Structure formats: structure tokens, C-alpha cells
Amino acid sequence: MELHRNKTRSIREFESWAQSYDHSILNSLLFEPSYKLMLAEVHKQARGKSTFRMLDIGCGTGTFLAKCLASGLKMEVTGLDIAYNMIRQATYKSEQIGPNGSGMSFMVGDAEHLPFASGYFDMVTCSNSFHHYPNQLQSVREMRRVLKCNGQLLIVDGHRDDPLGYLIFDVCVDAVEKHVHHCSRRQFIKMFKEAGFQKVTQRMAGLCFPLLATLGKA
């Protein structure tokens, strides 16, 4: 019941934020550095592959996927988000960006119950969204399920083990967003292993807003 209430709160928050999301001050401080970090990793994974299917979970207005295609990557990308208004903005954006937009599709859905066949994607990404999921282990299990063998999961979220990150994410973000949970480095590793990832690596990035990237190989 409590988990359901937390999810409803998230949906309400993001349905109303969708229209102004792309103009938020957080874009330059938090979201852009996350996209940069993820884009470098996606390039590494997609290099040399003739077909590459990627899913971005909690995709918001689809900016990261648009950046992937604009950077020259030839791939089929899907964005999933629980907020209908975010998906509406993402779809509108994909229609505005010309031929690149045709490789993108967006759908409303929940990270804890992914509407895809097992072993479908080469890579799953998730940025600045994971701390909203009430059942985080279930989400990681779902992410693992939809990945091909040797596929990669990349989750980027606030780095709460860093002293500044603790203040920003565990104190301030928690006070504003309520009932969110930023995982520690150790919690991410434990969850990835429990969900069946073979190899898990982590990277820290970000200046004003410390970020933690966790990468798992299925």
C-alpha cells in the first residue's frame, strides 16, 4: 500500500513537471553531465555492432535518446516512462528532429514490470530515475530479464556516498521529493549481483552534483 502511494506521488510530480522539464536549472547541473557520461558508455558498447537495441527507462522527455541518435549512433531506441506527459513530450520531440526521430519509440510503463520479451535489448540505461522506484531490486531484475546475454545495464543516479552527494541527495532531495531512496555503491553492487549480473563496475563523475554510474554485464 505504502509502495503504491510512493509511486502515485512520483507520477503526480512528473506529470506536472513534464512541460517545463527541459528548461529546468537542473539540466546543466545534473542531467547534461549524466547524459555525457552515459553517451560515452553507449558509444563503447554500440561500436562495431550492425544492430543495436537500447531501452532507456525513466526516459523523461527523451533528451538522452535524441542525443544518442544525433551523435551518429545507428540504433533502435525505446524510451519508457511512468508519466504520460513525459512520454507525450518525448514523442513530440522525436517528431521534430527529422529522420533521426524515426528510430525512436516511446511508451508509458513501469520499471518494475517491463512490457518487453526476455533477452530483447543490447543495452538498458536509466538516469536520475532509479531513486523513485519503490521496489528497486524488482526493477533491476526486470532490466536483467530484458537484456540479451552479454547485454549491459547502466544506471546513473546521485552518488550519496560522497559527502556533498549525501547532503544533496539524502538530505535535500529527500526532503523535497520524499520517500525516494538513493542507493549506496555497495547497495547497487549487491542488487546487481542478486539480479544475476556477472560483472559489475562503477564510476564516479559530476562536480556540482556527484554522480554514480553502475554498469552490469548480463
Ligand SMILES: C[S@@+](CC[C@H](N)C(=O)[O-])C[C@H]1O[C@@H](n2cnc3c(N)ncnc32)[C@H](O)[C@@H]1O
Ligand atoms: C528526474 S526524471 C529523469 C529523466 C531522464 N532520465 C533524465 O535523466 O533527464 C525521472 C523520471 O523517472 C520517471 N519514473 C519515476 N518512477 C518510474 C517508474 N516506476 N517507472 C518508469 N519511470 C519512472 C519519472 O516519470 C521521470 O520522468
